[in-house]
Amino acid sequence: MELIAEEFYADDHIREDSIIETIVMQIISKRNSSIGEVESDFYVTETMQLVDGNFESIYKNDWLPQFLKRKATESEVELFKYHRGLNGDLKHWAEFIRE
Numbered sequence: 001m002e003l004i005a006e007e008f009y010a011d012d013h014i015r016e017d018s019i020i021e022t023i024v025m026q027i028i029s030k031r032n033s034s035i036g037e038v039e040s041d042f043y044v045t046e047t048m049q050l051v052d053g054n055f056e057s058i059y060k061n062d063w064l065p066q067f068l069k070r071k072a073t074e075s076e077v078e079l080f081k082y083h084r085g086l087n088g089d090l091k092h093w094a095e096f097i098r099e
Contacts, residue, residue: 003027003043003065008072008080022050024076025063026084040064046090048080058083061093 003009005027013021025045032041042062049056058080072080 008077009068010072011069024048024072059093060090
């Protein structure tokens with residue numbers, strides 16, 4: 001799947017307790033980076049986390065392309081836009097989890 005800036009993508013994960021976590025990401029830009037000896041493209045995103053379809057959080061994060069599994073649904077995009085509009089400057093994920 002070709003990833004395009006400003007588009008919305010998503011990924012779902014089912015936890016052991018059967019709760020579904022969904023991340024919905026809007027791609028802001030693409031950057032090349034190295035992790036150890038591995039060079040890869042990263043996608044700079046604004047990311048919303050849903051737990052069983054309910055809003056959990058929204059933050060900035062960088063993702064490897066393999067984590068963007070599908071296009072976000074219209075309802076996911078609308079929920080993202082709603083919650084993004086309620087938040088000013090987003091914190092980066094690393095800052096967010098420290099709180």
